[in-house]
Amino acid sequence: MQQAVNQSRRNLFRGRINRVGGIRPPWSLPENKFLDTCVRCNDCIDACETNLLKKGDGGYPIxxxxxxxxxxxxxxxxxxSxxxxxxTDSQQKPWNITATINDRCLAKNKVHCRTCGEQCEVEAITFRLAPGGVALPNLDxxxxxxxxxxxxxxxxxAVAMKLSTEQP
Ligand code: SF4
Ligand code: SF4
Ligand code: SF4
Known part of the structure; x- marks a missing residue:
């Protein structure tokens, strides 16, 4: 019975991940293993220096x-714990997510703005002059x-994070 409840909760949560794009903390196990292993203790949420981590659906961190x-x-x-x-190793990527810029972007609407690019330490967002004189963002x-x-x-x-590959 407990197993059925757990499965149902997992299915619900998986559905929500797909609908609203909830993203797990960095270096999370693949989703099914994560749900089996996380005890919802909040320790990661309390430890996060930037308050990025929050309690998500079912009490699991996002x-x-x-x-x-x-x-x-x-x-x-x-x-x-x-x-x-x-x-597990120093080269392991924290996650498979990238930024995406939608059509609300001011520059895409002919208003000068480079704010997102100014925040990007790795210079993944660059600007290219487009016809009309407003530079458009390009995200690598x-x-x-x-x-x-x-x-x-x-x-x-106008900027959001999205999974660059489907979570397992
Ligand atoms: S809530 Fe606890 S068990 Fe779950 S990921 Fe965070 S620290 Fe780990
Ligand atoms: S900033 Fe927060 S989420 Fe990122 S590695 Fe540090 S504790 Fe984890
Ligand atoms: S600031 Fe740069 S590296 Fe960070 S999410 Fe945005 S585009 Fe990616």
């Missing part, structure tokens, strides 16, 4: 980029590390 970014400090990973967050997803610094900086909420 990354909320609306007001914060990830500095990749690894405090969350170190705080996770059950190892639902696990970094290979360079983007998914820190999310560009998201809250956008004055018209």
């Amino acid at each position: 990354a909320d980029f609306s007001q914060a970014e990830c500095t990749f400090c690894e405090a969350c990973v170190k705080s996770c 059950p190892k639902a967050l696990l970094k 997803t290979d360079l983007c590390n998914g820190c999310g610094a560009c998201v809250s900086s956008c004055p018209v909420s």
Whole structure:
């Protein structure tokens, strides 16, 4: 019975991930293993120096980029005793997410703005002059590390984070 309840909760949560794009903390296990391993203790949320991590559906942690970014400090990973967050080698990427810029972007609407690019330490967002004199942002997803610094900086909420590959 408990197994059925757990499965139902997992299915519900998976559905919500797909609908609203909830993103797990960096270095999370693949989703099914994450849900089996995370004990919803909040230790990663408390450890996060930028308050990026929040309680999501079912009490499981998610990354909320609306007001914060990830500095990749690894405090969350170190705080996770059950190892639902696990970094096994120094080259392991924290996650498969990248920024995306939608059509609300001021520059795409012919208003000068380079705010997101100014936040990007790895220079994944560059600007190219377009006909009409306003430079348009170009996002290099290979360079983007998914820190999310560009998201809250956008004055018209045109930047969001998305999974660059489907979560397992
Ligand atoms: S790596 Fe640091 S900043 Fe990023 S989510 Fe973990 S604790 Fe927060
Ligand atoms: S510290 Fe680990 S077990 Fe606790 S809520 Fe965060 S991911 Fe889950
Ligand atoms: S998420 Fe970070 S690395 Fe990616 S474009 Fe935005 S600021 Fe740059």
